[in-house]
Amino acid sequence: MPELAMIIAAIIVLALIVYLLTGGADFGGGIWYLFATGERKEAQRRALTQAIAPIWEANHVWLILVIVLLFVCFPSVFAAMMTALHIPLVIMLVGIVLRGSAFAFQSYSAGAQGLERSSARVFAIASVSSPLLLGVCVGAIATGEIRVLENGVVDTNFVSEWLSPFPFAIGALTLVLCAFLAAVYMTVEAPGEALKEDFRRRALWSALATGVCAFVAGLLAIRDAPLIWEGLTGAGWSLLFQLITGLAALLAIGALWTRRYRLARVAAGAQVALIMMGWALAQFPYLIYPDFRILESAAEPAVLRPVLIALAAGSVLLVPSFLYLYAIFKPREAPELAGDEERVNEP
Amino acid sequence: MEDLLAARSQMAMSLAFHIVFAVVGMAMPLLMVIAEARWLRSGDPIYRELARRWARGTAIIFAVGAVSGTVLSFELGLLWPTFMEHAGPLVGMPFSLEGFAFFLEAIFLGIYLYGWDRVGRRAHLLAGVMVLISGTASGVFVVTANAWMNAPAGFDLVDGAFVNVRPWEAMFNPMWATQCGHMVIAAFQSVAFAVAGIHAAMLLREGGNAFHKRAIAIALPIAAIAALAQPLMGDLLAKATAKNQPVKLAAMEGQFETEQGAPLRIFGLPDEEREQTPWAIEIPGALSFLAYGDFDAEVRGLKAFPRDEWPPVAIVHIAFQIMVALGLWMMAVGVFGVGMSWRGRRLYTARWYLWVLVLTAPMGMLAVEAGWVVTEVGRQPWVIQGYLRTADAVTPMPHLVVPFLVFTLLYLVLSVIVVYLLWRHVFQSPTSRELEALQAPESAADDLSESTD
Numbered sequence: 001m002p003e004l005a006m007i008i009a010a011i012i013v014l015a016l017i018v019y020l021l022t023g024g025a026d027f028g029g030g031i032w033y034l035f036a037t038g039e040r041k042e043a044q045r046r047a048l049t050q051a052i053a054p055i056w057e058a059n060h061v062w063l064i065l066v067i068v069l070l071f072v073c074f075p076s077v078f079a080a081m082m083t084a085l086h087i088p089l090v091i092m093l094v095g096i097v098l099r100g101s102a103f104a105f106q107s108y109s110a111g112a113q114g115l116e117r118s119s120a121r122v123f124a125i126a127s128v129s130s131p132l133l134l135g136v137c138v139g140a141i142a143t144g145e146i147r148v149l150e151n152g153v154v155d156t157n158f159v160s161e162w163l164s165p166f167p168f169a170i171g172a173l174t175l176v177l178c179a180f181l182a183a184v185y186m187t188v189e190a191p192g193e194a195l196k197e198d199f200r201r202r203a204l205w206s207a208l209a210t211g212v213c214a215f216v217a218g219l220l221a222i223r224d225a226p227l228i229w230e231g232l233t234g235a236g237w238s239l240l241f242q243l244i245t246g247l248a249a250l251l252a253i254g255a256l257w258t259r260r261y262r263l264a265r266v267a268a269g270a271q272v273a274l275i276m277m278g279w280a281l282a283q284f285p286y287l288i289y290p291d292f293r294i295l296e297s298a299a300e301p302a303v304l305r306p307v308l309i310a311l312a313a314g315s316v317l318l319v320p321s322f323l324y325l326y327a328i329f330k331p332r333e334a335p336e337l338a339g340d341e342e343r344v345n346e347p
Numbered sequence: 348m349e350d351l352l353a354a355r356s357q358m359a360m361s362l363a364f365h366i367v368f369a370v371v372g373m374a375m376p377l378l379m380v381i382a383e384a385r386w387l388r389s390g391d392p393i394y395r396e397l398a399r400r401w402a403r404g405t406a407i408i409f410a411v412g413a414v415s416g417t418v419l420s421f422e423l424g425l426l427w428p429t430f431m432e433h434a435g436p437l438v439g440m441p442f443s444l445e446g447f448a449f450f451l452e453a454i455f456l457g458i459y460l461y462g463w464d465r466v467g468r469r470a471h472l473l474a475g476v477m478v479l480i481s482g483t484a485s486g487v488f489v490v491t492a493n494a495w496m497n498a499p500a501g502f503d504l505v506d507g508a509f510v511n512v513r514p515w516e517a518m519f520n521p522m523w524a525t526q527c528g529h530m531v532i533a534a535f536q537s538v539a540f541a542v543a544g545i546h547a548a549m550l551l552r553e554g555g556n557a558f559h560k561r562a563i564a565i566a567l568p569i570a571a572i573a574a575l576a577q578p579l580m581g582d583l584l585a586k587a588t589a590k591n592q593p594v595k596l597a598a599m600e601g602q603f604e605t606e607q608g609a610p611l612r613i614f615g616l617p618d619e620e621r622e623q624t625p626w627a628i629e630i631p632g633a634l635s636f637l638a639y640g641d642f643d644a645e646v647r648g649l650k651a652f653p654r655d656e657w658p659p660v661a662i663v664h665i666a667f668q669i670m671v672a673l674g675l676w677m678m679a680v681g682v683f684g685v686g687m688s689w690r691g692r693r694l695y696t697a698r699w700y701l702w703v704l705v706l707t708a709p710m711g712m713l714a715v716e717a718g719w720v721v722t723e724v725g726r727q728p729w730v731i732q733g734y735l736r737t738a739d740a741v742t743p744m745p746h747l748v749v750p751f752l753v754f755t756l757l758y759l760v761l762s763v764i765v766v767y768l769l770w771r772h773v774f775q776s777p778t779s780r781e782l783e784a785l786q787a788p789e790s791a792a793d794d795l796s797e798s799t800d
Contacts, residue, residue, distance in 0.1 A: 053461060054457040054458070054460070054461035054462070055457055057409070057410065057413050057453040057456065057457060058450065058453040058454040058457055060413065060414075060417070060453070061446070061449055061450045061453050063417070064416075064417055064420055064446055064449065065446045065450070067420050067421065067424075068420065068439075068442045068443055068445075068446045069443070071423070071424060071431050071435040071439075071442075072435050072436055072438075072439030072442060072443060073436070073439070075431055075432045075433070075434075075435030075436055076432055078424050078428075078431055078432075078435060079424060079428035079429065079431055079432040080428075081424070082421070082424030082425045082428050082431070082742070083424075083428045083742055083743065083744065086425055086742065086744045086750075089421060089425060090425065090750050090753070093417070093418050093421055094753060094754075094757060096414055096417055096418070097414045097415065097417075097418060097757060097761070098757070099414075100410050100411070100413060100414035101410060101411045101414060101761050101764075103410065104406060104407045104409075104410030104411065105407065105764060105768060107406070108403050108404075108406055108407050108768065108772070109768065110403075110768055110771035110772045110775055111771070111775075112767070112768065112771060115764065115767075115768070153743070154428075154743075158744055158745075299435070299436040299439070299512070300436065300510070300511075300512050302511070302512050302513065302514065303436040303439055303512050303514055306439075306440055306514045306515065307439055307440070307443050307514075310440065310443045310444055310447070311443070314443070314444070314446075314447035314450075317447065317451060318447055318450055318451065318454075321450075321451055321454045321455070321477075322450075322454060324454075324458070325454045325457055325458060328458060328462055328465050328466060329457070329461065329462075329465070
């Protein structure tokens, strides 16, 4: 039953999208923590910390889910990725460890102020390095540089596959997307008009940066990642898809401009999800271009079927719990109240 | 440093680090939930304070455990890509389920830690229960995957490939139940003794402090029950090991000869060159009985197996001896504690016993580490017992000593900070006077919070 592998590949893409929308925004929170400026610097940081604290650990598990699905259902792909991308992945992991630990240290410092400050700094810096390297790895997978030899051994020198302009352009794009999402979310969640304005400005600037990074990555793709370039430009579906993504981006910017923050949040989420989906479609049917296709590298159906059952059964517990978590810490009422005030204040 | 050795060292170090945080993440929720349930039933705010302060320590440890666990899920592939290529689909079922269990744990821990004033009291307690259940389930699933490496099942080997995968058979392999039982008990045992020891130390500083008395009253029974149950579980695991990994059992016992009525060795230093274990006190027939329930049963010694399939015998034997010795000591401490609390409330005033608890605090964790050494080193030279050698599973990546040193340094720094922060938290625990203040306006404060619920 070949469809099973396709379904699981789709679930992996879906989990990556949710990871970017949730965990990615948490990275973005750290980025803005690092670049907190102006007279409301400390207030910005407090708001960011409060927004992240209860949910970041749950958001982080999406990445683990992706990894587990990859090694269970596409073991040879996982082995090849982990072999060729050893170095950027290790640097990314060091960042993930530092980031999570440092965040917990600064939240529960028991009054150790020096430690609290340095932990916060480490948290912020690692929030930049981790998504950057994650993007580098994703970019490297699309270049077609990771190859396997006849005997199944990965042909790699561990460096040239990822140390080139295109992967780093994708790394930068990932970084600005995270920052963009976090800033947009904060326009809804931050307390007070002044802070909302701070994050609105940041959201608009990072929207611009997203456009620049996407453009540069696109230009580099012509030479370095022809598969992605052709997928995004040549295929029949691609033009329409580009159009919708562009509309979502314009809607997000327009909503930010006119301070319709809740609409901006929806549009920004849609835009990021569409970018990810466009990428996945452009890379289809390859998991690693050009040696690993979805169908050929999947584990036996006997493995995939129970995994799908486990996913379905697990989701019955997981999805309501995840929504419950968000309902508690990201309630609808409070922001709508703030929105009402806003309209009252407007002339 | 040779690459294989570096990879093994990095994996061992990562696991030894993570396992401490993992067991705390499994067991602390039980203590917190008990404290909170007692608060809900009795209205005594000290219990609430206890649950809150335990939650702070747990939050630090859980965060470090979550990220060090993430590292492990990557390291499986970063260091052992060949192993994962073969084993990925076979350990897929427990790992997929573990993903969900860990997810639920993270979700409900967030609600538990930050939701004190956001959800109702019952919902909050229920969140704690969910953390407990999912945390324990998560541990069980991970150990199930490890058990498969010890007793691989659920596949056919055809031309070096693992085919005809039967995921449920792989998951419910011959070792999973006993290994999981042993590990779960070990988690609750080690954490309960650590907690009891810390609060005993604080009680030695300030006698009569109700905060620490209540903490011990929650932790010590768990510790005692676990310490008494563990030898029974350990015996079952030893029997399963005798059946599925006879080489490991022989190494654990320093048993070189195949013999009937094999003795149990206490102490002793196995010598692989001379193929004997001198300096041991031997109890005749005891090993045969423990392994097979018959004093005359034949126990296969190391010599019955090819030399290149022996694990490092001395390490395995000594680690096993340490684990058993610590286990027996904890059992004695537990029995004493039960006896003392039976005869009046002398437990909290007997300074010598409080000192014993302080001394015992790290022993559970040490036993967990020693047991982990037995499991992992005892399986060498195999990564999948009998099928794939560790040396054949390692990544071709050169200079592995670099990531090994990086992660060692990283974890060393984190360990120091975690210990320092926990120490600060412990020393900020409330004094008797603060507790009185806490209890005095209790009714007023309680009414207030009641009305906002």
